[in-house]
Every structure is written in structure tokens, then in C-alpha cells.
Amino acid sequence: MKALVLLTLLGCLVPGGLGMYYTRCQLAQTLQQLGLDGYMGYSLANWVCMAAHESSYNTQATHYNSWDGSTDFGIFQINSRYWCQNGDEYSSNICQIPCSDLLSNNLSVDVECAKIIAQDSSGMSAWGGHGEILESCVEENLGFFESLFSALVIVPEIWKT
Numbered sequence: 001m002k003a004l005v006l007l008t009l010l011g012c013l014v015p016g017g018l019g020m021y022y023t024r025c026q027l028a029q030t031l032q033q034l035g036l037d038g039y040m041g042y043s044l045a046n047w048v049c050m051a052a053h054e055s056s057y058n059t060q061a062t063h064y065n066s067w068d069g070s071t072d073f074g075i076f077q078i079n080s081r082y083w084c085q086n087g088d089e090y091s092s093n094i095c096q097i098p099c100s101d102l103l104s105n106n107l108s109v110d111v112e113c114a115k116i117i118a119q120d121s122s123g124m125s126a127w128g129g130h131g132e133i134l135e136s137c138v139e140e141n142l143g144f145f146e147s148l149f150s151a152l153v154i155v156p157e158i159w160k161t
């Protein structure tokens, strides 16, 4: 049991900076540190599952929307028509950032913009359209996140003894 907890912890702490794909564990920890756990009433599992659905945890994911010529950027697939500036395309650029900033492995810009979107849309409805998939993902993952964060608290106690 002890070994299992340690493995979970170490697996999570491996730096994610080099690859463009986060693991679920790394993403959960990063989003928690950046203040998304419970943000606007949404659990960490909600945010991680949304990222899984939108980008499969790929920080460099882009998706072109041919119907309006906009592009979705990054781990949360943030749209260039409203939230960020893509070249000289028309945009409301509400987050006041170049869209390319959303493709970095440093997720602090993505999270700040996601918070603005969630405030503006009174929640996660801006990422709507996949409610059932999200719900089953969140249900599957709630236990995982609980054990992840209780492990993070428990391990230092083990090391002390």
C-alpha cells in the first residue's frame, strides 16, 4: 500500500514541461495549483475531463472551424473569435492574449482565460455539447482525484517516521 501511494506521487511529480501531452495526474496537479479545483463550483474532475474531451491533454492542439473561420487553441480549445487574438483575424479577444500563448506547456495563461470564460458564461456551458460524456468521465475520476490528493498529504507524514 505504501509503495502504491509513493508510485502515485512520483508518477505525478515527473515534470511535464518537455512533452506536449500532460498525463491526467500532472494535469490534475497543475490545475489544482492554478486554482481551478472548485472554481465556479466545478470540481477538478470536471476541468480535467473537459480537457480530456477537448484536447486529449495536448497543449498544442488546434482545431479549425470551417463554418466561421475561427480556430480553437490549446488544452481547453479556447476559441479565437471571442477569447484570444489569432493574427489579424477579427476577435473580441476578451482574454487579451495572442492565441499562440495558449499552446505553451505553461498552463497559467490557459487557466486565467478559462476562468474568464467560466465567469462570462456562468460556468462550463461554453464547453457544452458533450454533457453525457463529461458526466461519466467525472464519475469515473472522482475517486482517482480524491486518492491522488489524499496521497499528496499522507506521503510527507510517512517520510517523517
Ligand SMILES: *[C@@H]1O[C@H](CO)[C@@H](O)[C@H](O)[C@H]1NC(C)=O
Residues within 6 Å of the ligand: 106, 107, 108, 109
Ligand atoms: C508560467 O507563466 C506565468 C506567466 O505567464 C509565469 O508567471 C510563471 O512563472 C510561468 N511558470 C513557469 C513554471 O515557467
